Amino acid sequence: MSGHSKWHSIRRSKGVTDQRRGQLFTKLARDITIAAREGGSADPDQNFRLRLAVDKARASNMPNENIQRAADRGVGKGGEAAIEEIYYEGYAPGGVALMIETATDNRNRTSSDVRSAINKAGGNPGEPGSVAWMFELKGLITISLAGTKLDLDDLQLQVIDAGADDVEVADDALEVYCEWTSLNIVRQALLDQG
Template identity: 50%
Template sequence: MSGHSKWHTIKHKKASIDAKRGKIFTRLIKEILIAARGGGDPDSNARLRTAITAAKAVSMPSDNIKRAIMRGTGELEGATIEEVSYEGYGPGGAAIIVQCATDNRVRTVSEIRHMFSKNGGNMGEPNSVAWMFERKSQILIEGDKATEDQLTEILLEAGGDDVQNSGDSWTLLSAPEAHDSVVAALAAAKIPTLSAEVALVPKNTMAIDPKNAAGMMRLLEQLEDYDDTQNVYTNYEPDESTVEAMA
């Protein structure tokens, strides 16, 4: 199945739980802070604009957003946060990319490496698996909020690429440059989104031996739950029973 992984759907459902306990706020604040280094005006900073939209979607207070922007632009002091990415393979050979935001690179790489090794995976060198992914606008929409024909028409007019059936939801894929126009077109059509981000999408997905599935999902969960983690991407395609168990 090209260009889509059920892991994205699982991640969204997990993010909904994280949002309820406030955990998602920390990640979004870090993303706003980092994005604001490219300029504090969301009108001229697409990454910051996307981050603010995501923060508002989980009802983050405006003051929190403003402070994060000011920390990013240097108007307020705060710990130095840097972006780092780690690549590797899970049990069964599926590729994984972990994007982190940390104030201690040595600690983070040590703990990420430990998670890989204790769950039967292994860390790789930079760019060892990055070539298997591409940056795309990835928008998730609840299945009963729109039809495939509606979404296809919107995508064509907004410069998007593809509509995929993700079971109980739709996934819309576009070039990063089309992200804002697709989001705006959906809003104009009054079609709500479950999530909207510019993500690393696998060019192709892969299944693994069922005996490795539990270890792979455990590794992905631990990486997702790690405090310094911002995003986890994989080309692993879990079977339906695994998706149901995780949901």
């Protein structure tokens, strides 16, 4: 292999992998920043939404320094532009209601982009409140049942007692639906069950 180096062999695949990882970390950092800002705290023990975002980031092997920097940015410790979460409403072709959640550092640019995308697709941007009444904010917890020996009937009863609205078994997974406000309580009840 005269004249070839290991770098030339791996640079293309490493570049693609690094780009995907960077995009994932950017998205996770944005989620952490929004969760910290809306929860009012950079402490995951006091802010449930932040705890979920941090757990997701750790599962993706995001460095702790990046996680902390994103949380600090959310509570105003960083000098970067604030990211805010904005909801847009509208109708897709055929009258299908749309509720679009965005995270942006520039409200005007995002508003223009969302309206343009809806118009290009043949839909109609709506006014605030025009379709929001059709949607409910729910919590969803999915538990993999593959290889577990849990008593499903007993588990379903305990989860419902903890505040779940509905429990469904689908494709080797248990799906628990609950009110968004009681998501932490139901999650903790499931963790207590093991």
